[in-house]
Amino acid sequence: MSHKEKVTEVKSSSAGRSQKKVEELDQIVIRFAGDSGDGMQLTGDQFTTASAMMGDDVATLPDYPSEIRAPAGTIFGVSGFQLRFGGSEVFTPGDTIDVLVAMNPAALKTNLPSLKDQGIIILNEDAFTPRNLEKAGYTSNPLEGNELQKFKVFRANISKLTQNALTGSTLSPKQVDLCKNFWALGLTYWLFNRSMEPTSRWLKKRFQSKPEILDANLKVLQSGFDFGETAEMFTTTYAIRKHEAKKAGTYRYVTGNTAAALGLIAASKRAGLKLFVGSYPITPATDILHELAKHKQFATIYQAEDEIAAVGSAIGASFGGALAATTTSGPGLSLKSEFLGLACMVELPLVIIDVQRGGPSTGLPTKTEQSDLFQALWGRHGECPLVVLAASSPRDCFDITVEASRIALKYMTPVIVLSDGYLGNGAEVWRIPGLKDLPEFKTMLHTNVEGFKPYLRDETTLARPWAVPGTPGLEHRIGGLEKEDVSGNVSHHPGNHQKMVELRAEKVVRVAQEIPSMVSYGDPKAEVLVLGWGSTAGVIKEAVHALCEKGLPVACAHLRHLNPLPKDLKSFLKKYPKILIPENNMGQLWYRLRAEYLMDFEKLNKVQGQPFRADEIEAKIMSMLGGRR
């Protein structure tokens, strides 16, 4: 392999670097921002892997425009990737940023408001041309005014330095320019004492068959790294103070969407069933389908002609005895709702994953929101209760999907899993479970001919038998018309309909028998309890943690089960004088709990396509505490 000899070897990260001061920090928030074609997502991804592999805890938040390639240099073409890394548990990707890597003026302009005072800006000075400044809407060059005075600004000619590093390369000027994100990555690796090894390994794998590109990226990465060491403007590097060692185990970092895909695969294996997923592309849920599509030996993955066909195919597969799922986002869930009524009526197991986005209608496709709770609970005609669960973090998307599958199969019911854009695209470090660590599945394809009735129910779960085509002697018909109790024959009898409506509701209620009791985090004698569901878990915990550190009587609790609710939820809530429910909607859980318990709660609602910041929740809690300190 002759090309191997040409490959640049990157130097070990920490060797021979003692000249500059090292400052230790608990946590750092960094955001890479540039044009949507600048490779910012990849850069952030690499930095995350490198940090996670050093044992840091990590949470990430990609933020990219809904246009695939918005015009270069413009404000709406800016793509960002934010991550927070720390030596102890990281709850969220962070509210405000410590370090901004800005590849052009538009990236600087859009992200500057999030940067902390005295924060670090690393910018590509070459991109600050009159043309780019104009496209970003600057009337004067911010590098020449005092707009950036309150920050530590490091200006580097990243484009030029990238070119210099690749003098004599056979790559085209355009290809050379595409390497500049790795120059920035190399510099940040130096600045934060990261090892370049994981990225170097990744590059070698990725560009195995393209030695020129591999060599160029390695050179540029090293060049950025060396620049930090030699340039006089840098006097300090930063390292993460280690608080707690992670539990022994095998780790990876995982997005919520990948975790959900893996959860479905793991659940089907645990249940001993074929996995069928019928889906239709929709942002921000499509990555689940992408991940699943890679693993055709683990599952039958079907890209249907529309959202309705997607859920229909899943119901057909469930009728046939597969663990069946469909993945979607709000508009897709609307389209599927008639079929969910059928699934409720025929009582077949089904998992529906809704990665919520801003609505109504097309709304904010790439932005996060929690506004499909009402739809999940009640968005169907007729009395049509379904089980509704919500993931609380990217890695919880795995556990909640396994849990949804288990409930669906055990109770013969559709289960809706609510995730959202923030969880689906966000990533965190995940301690990989073994299959044997997952909860047990009782799977129950019915084969006994004796006494078989399609709607004869299990006494504990009220599940009906799952007798699938191909089973001799159990031929029967199901459908959307009301069923006679036990026999499953079509019935229009008035009393029977009432009974069946009640039985379907009771079956869902019985799922509560296995929901764990409520637990709180924070001050056991809290005056204010913050109750959340879904993706607000991390930010609520961060806010409560901060206030508890100050000695304030605050606690939080989180719901993963939204229908049915935990049995002890009401008595749990009664213990607290004041309760706050923050949601990325206009108060949907708040409404449900008031209706269910006749209790009052404070609410905090943010519908801006962005998750809460911890300070927003802290401020609300403080006002509930009467503003005391």
Add this chain to the structure above:
Amino acid sequence: MNTTGTPTSAGTKLTRKDFLSSIDPRWCAGCGCYGVFKAITSVFPTMNIPREKFAIISGIGCSSRFPYYSNTYGFHTIHGRAPTVAMGLKLARPDLSVWVITGDGDGLSIGGNHFIHLMRRNPDIKVILFNNQIYGLTKGQASPTTAVGTKTKTTPYGSNDIPMQPLAMAIASGATFAARAHDSDNELLTEVMTAAARHKGVAFVEVMMNCVIFNDGAIESITNKATRAENTIRLRQGEPLMFGTDANKGIRMGRDHRPEIVPVGQMAGGASKSDLMVHDITASDSSAAYMLSLLSSPTAFGVFRQVNVPSYEQHYEVSVDPDVDKLLRSGTTWTTGEDGQSRPVEGSKQS
């Protein structure tokens, strides 16, 4: 009719009776559905497939009551969506014989999109479209196949909509098997259903039928003994296209690339048989089948097209039993030991 037959999983011979459920069919007296039901349930026992391997999936409408009357696995789903459920079932369970029962409203109007995609994907699913050119279950509204000018409850001044051509749509969408029959010719129905059942791939059958209540007489011209010889043509593989009383007419390709009806025989201006188009259901090019599907006078019956290509579900066949634990640990992974130190997993691939 051959209703005797084939071994089941239990080793007994199945007859048509084995395929009748305890519920007697309840369509209107004189409804064409009866004849189609009879033909299909007569073909089932001849297929050499155990009864429990049949699954009949329907949507909503008069014809969609079919599954309740057949003692097989059945699923009466929602309006227009039977093809979607059938597709998922077939992909999850390629071992089953899956039949979709639909109508002109169910299959072509609310379910039109699914119909197209089912045809183009070519799963081994049989689709029987009961076409009575009217909405029956909702009591008489114009359907996508209702003839222009027909007065219905929603078109009291006559329908203005150009009717859809189900067979043409199926063929244009890529159906590998397409056929047409009508409710009053049992022999034709049985022949066509048998051919559909044997086809490995999507099989589409349009059954033209009469609705005695809401659209009586709509297909009178093709079923009436006095007129049907002149108004219909029976397609037979490898034979020239001939029809009419005494088979005295034929179809040849005209100079303008349109089918041309010509007298056949010794009379003045008559064409010879060798001038006529010869029916070829196996032609990979579907244009002749498409053209014949649009003929209205005469209307063609029989099998239009039957070509063999791998059916959709075969693309999903997997033989290995994969290791999920290994999958969860794929990509970039690292281990943290009891000492709290992280190190990359040997050989862990970078994703």
